[in-house]
Amino acid sequence: MGMVEREPPRGTVNRGLRIGKLAATLTGSYLGYQFQNILQGEDEDGQRKLAYQKKASRQIRRELQQLKGPVMKLGQMLSAQGALIPQEALNELSVLQMHAPPMHATLARTQFRTALGESPEEMFREFSATPFAAASLGQVHRAVTKKGEEVSVKIQYPAIKTAVKNDFKLLRAATAAGRLKDYLTKAMLDEIESIILSETDYTREASNLARFRKGLKSLRYVAVPKPFPKYSTDRILTMTLLEGEHLDDWLAHDPPQKIRNLLGTRLFELLYFQIHRINALHADPHPGNYLFSREGDIGLVDFGCVKEVAPEVSNLLKSFAISGETLEKKKAKRIAELLWHSETPQMQSDGLFIVETAFEFSKLVIPPRGSHVSKVDFGDSSIFRELSRLSRIVIESKLTRPQLLFVFRAEIGLYNLLNRLGAVVDTRAVIERFL
Amino acid sequence: MAAKKKKTANGRSKRAPQKAGKRAQKKDKTKKAILEAALALFAKKGFRRTTTKEISKNAGIAEGTLFNYFGSKEDLALYFIEQEIAGLISWYEDEPDIQEFPVVEKLFAIIQRYLERITPYEDFVGAVYLRALQPSSKLNPLSLDGQEVNLHYLKFIRSILSEAEAEGEIPPLGDLGAYGFGLFQLAILTHWLQDRSDHKEATLALLDRCLTVANTVIQRGGWEW
Ligand SMILES: Nc1ncnc2c1ncn2[C@@H]1O[C@H](COP(=O)(O)OP(=O)(O)OP(=O)(O)O)[C@@H](O)[C@H]1O
Numbered sequence: 001m002g003m004v005e006r007e008p009p010r011g012t013v014n015r016g017l018r019i020g021k022l023a024a025t026l027t028g029s030y031l032g033y034q035f036q037n038i039l040q041g042e043d044e045d046g047q048r049k050l051a052y053q054k055k056a057s058r059q060i061r062r063e064l065q066q067l068k069g070p071v072m073k074l075g076q077m078l079s080a081q082g083a084l085i086p087q088e089a090l091n092e093l094s095v096l097q098m099h100a101p102p103m104h105a106t107l108a109r110t111q112f113r114t115a116l117g118e119s120p121e122e123m124f125r126e127f128s129a130t131p132f133a134a135a136s137l138g139q140v141h142r143a144v145t146k147k148g149e150e151v152s153v154k155i156q157y158p159a160i161k162t163a164v165k166n167d168f169k170l171l172r173a174a175t176a177a178g179r180l181k182d183y184l185t186k187a188m189l190d191e192i193e194s195i196i197l198s199e200t201d202y203t204r205e206a207s208n209l210a211r212f213r214k215g216l217k218s219l220r221y222v223a224v225p226k227p228f229p230k231y232s233t234d235r236i237l238t239m240t241l242l243e244g245e246h247l248d249d250w251l252a253h254d255p256p257q258k259i260r261n262l263l264g265t266r267l268f269e270l271l272y273f274q275i276h277r278i279n280a281l282h283a284d285p286h287p288g289n290y291l292f293s294r295e296g297d298i299g300l301v302d303f304g305c306v307k308e309v310a311p312e313v314s315n316l317l318k319s320f321a322i323s324g325e326t327l328e329k330k331k332a333k334r335i336a337e338l339l340w341h342s343e344t345p346q347m348q349s350d351g352l353f354i355v356e357t358a359f360e361f362s363k364l365v366i367p368p369r370g371s372h373v374s375k376v377d378f379g380d381s382s383i384f385r386e387l388s389r390l391s392r393i394v395i396e397s398k399l400t401r402p403q404l405l406f407v408f409r410a411e412i413g414l415y416n417l418l419n420r421l422g423a424v425v426d427t428r429a430v431i432e433r434f435l
Numbered sequence: 436m437a438a439k440k441k442k443t444a445n446g447r448s449k450r451a452p453q454k455a456g457k458r459a460q461k462k463d464k465t466k467k468a469i470l471e472a473a474l475a476l477f478a479k480k481g482f483r484r485t486t487t488k489e490i491s492k493n494a495g496i497a498e499g500t501l502f503n504y505f506g507s508k509e510d511l512a513l514y515f516i517e518q519e520i521a522g523l524i525s526w527y528e529d530e531p532d533i534q535e536f537p538v539v540e541k542l543f544a545i546i547q548r549y550l551e552r553i554t555p556y557e558d559f560v561g562a563v564y565l566r567a568l569q570p571s572s573k574l575n576p577l578s579l580d581g582q583e584v585n586l587h588y589l590k591f592i593r594s595i596l597s598e599a600e601a602e603g604e605i606p607p608l609g610d611l612g613a614y615g616f617g618l619f620q621l622a623i624l625t626h627w628l629q630d631r632s633d634h635k636e637a638t639l640a641l642l643d644r645c646l647t648v649a650n651t652v653i654q655r656g657g658w659e660w
Pocket residue numbers: 133134135136137138140152154225239240241242243286288289301302303304
């Protein structure tokens with residue numbers, strides 16, 4: 001996306017954000033925190049937590065380039081409302097990609113004690129005061145329970161809810177006038193805000209963890225952290241610590257093709273298993289949320305954002321997968337009618353185009369039954385480019401249904417991962433298990 | 436209380452030169468007992484609804500004796516502040532890891548600890564705060580009594596800052612640093628008193644952000660004239 005190199009954008013939103021930046025750093029603003037994080041990462045001077053800070057800001061920058069997180073959410077919401085937001089405005093809003101500032105040990109400890117009544121040192125056998133990862137709302141620490149279980153403790157930055165609310169007040173003011181008004185209505189902002197606010201409640205994430213642990217049990221190679229309600233509140237989430245490496249580190253060992261393929265196949269199965277068997281999706285396909293072992297096992301973290309998969313969508317994907325080279329016109333029409341059932345006949349017939357594009361996309365990923373292609377090489381850039389092109393058509397269409405959209409995004413996230421893995425996957429064989 | 440009386444008896448049996456010291460010690464003990472009783476009542480019933488009668492009863496002394504120790508509620512408040520500061524400083528000196536913290540975290544820990552200590556007495560602190568705004572009050576930071584207490588604290592802060600300066604952690608600030616910090620702490624207290632967020636977490640966030648920003652600004656240097 002090249003966000004970082006972009007010239008400073010002008011426009012109402014941006015002006016609003018800049019004003020916000022001043023007030024924000026002090027009054028509690030998520031945006032402000034993020035600016036600060038980035039700035040702090042720049043002037044290095046070998047202080048205690050600098051390595052961590054640098055890592056956090058590098059992470060932010062990387063994520064900015066990928067335009068994910070809340071921007072993605074923003075895009076989803078906007079499309080859901082049938083609006084199409086200009087790319088420039090979207091870029092401006094991508095600053096919303098939020099990360100709370102790092103907390104020093106004293107602040108993290110205070111936060112923990114305020115929430116749970118005891119300091120982490122009292123509650124755990126061991127607690128490492130330095131966090132090992134940054135999270136969007138706080139940071140993650142390693143600890144060992146009194147029983148000897150290794151856990152990860154996610155601690156939320158104080159008053160994050162207020163900060164989010166402040167930002168949205170600001171965003172509303174910034175978008176109330178000018179050209180953005182038509183794209184970002186108050187109703188949309190309200191809805192996005194409520195989604196982000198709901199993610200500030202870690203008890204929801206804890207129940208998602210429990211749900212997916214159960215749901216994914218039969219996939220032996222997938223680990224989902226177990227939540228520890230005793231050491232968790234809405235601001236603290238304690239869960240088992242998963243082992244494994246992030247994609248970049250994993251790739252740095254130059255794993256053999258066989259393992260890459262195995263991992264690719266598993267990741268592919270993991271996605272479709274969620275769609276067809278759990279009917280819910282871990283909806284943040286960001287690579288940082290996966291931890292890989294040398295043997296090709298997968299650890300999945302960050303269940304803050306989970307989406308229900310509608311039966312129509314699951315059925316749509318199944319009917320794509322059982323079609324041959326072409327999707328019968330009649331069938332495509334029926335799907336469009338089903339997906340746009342509450343819309344005008346005109347929209348239903350326009351929806352047909354989306355369905356057909358999505359089918360082309362699906363065919364690239366899952367070769368039709370009886371096709372001479374048996375495996376898909378996700379490392380092949382030409383396939384990947386074509387996937388991106390088709391997905392843009394679907395994602396940027398005003399008509400795309402929200403339930404379709406996040407599944408699509410999850411797919412793209414997955415193929416992105418498979419592309420970086422250079423995995424060759426017999427996708428047809430995997431999909432057949434679900435048909 | 437019973438233990439105290441026993442000690443008094445012991446004191447009387449000691450030799451004369453120690454007598455004055457013992458008396459001061461005993462006086463101190465009683466003052467502390469009164470403050471303790473008062474604070475417990477303030478926390479339970481609120482500052483305004485607590486009577487001197489109740490305080491003296493809870494402290495196990497006669498109401499008249501109370502006035503020998505504290506001529507007014509202001510004296511009591513001033514003593515409270517003094518004790519808080521002494522408590523804060525000795526906490527800081529005994530806290531094992533704190534010496535290793537970066538200076539920003541030290542200052543954060545001090546204010547945080549201070550706020551934590553006064554949390555049970557918010558009501559009382561609020562009353563003291565309002566009172567202190569009056570120029571005629573002993574509690575006013577510009578009054579002589581107020582200044583004395585204040586200075587003790589500022590010197591403590593200055594020693595922390597000087598240490599950081601000596602180690603090159605921050606550029607030289609001179610006395611400005613401690614004064615600035617004093618004002619800052621007052622501002623934080625003001626925010627804290629009005630903070631209605633859960634566990635006053637908004638103040639915690641504000642404190643953290645302000646110190647981070649202040650550190651960034653301070654690092655630019657050129658503060659000593
Ligand atoms: N149980 C765990 N075991 C191992 N690592 C973990 C665990 N939980 C979190 N992490 C690490 O911490 C990082 C941040 O955690 P998480 O993704 O849950 O936070 P978040 O607030 O959702 O952040 P973001 O939205 O940026 O991903 C993860 O990317 C992962 O590297």
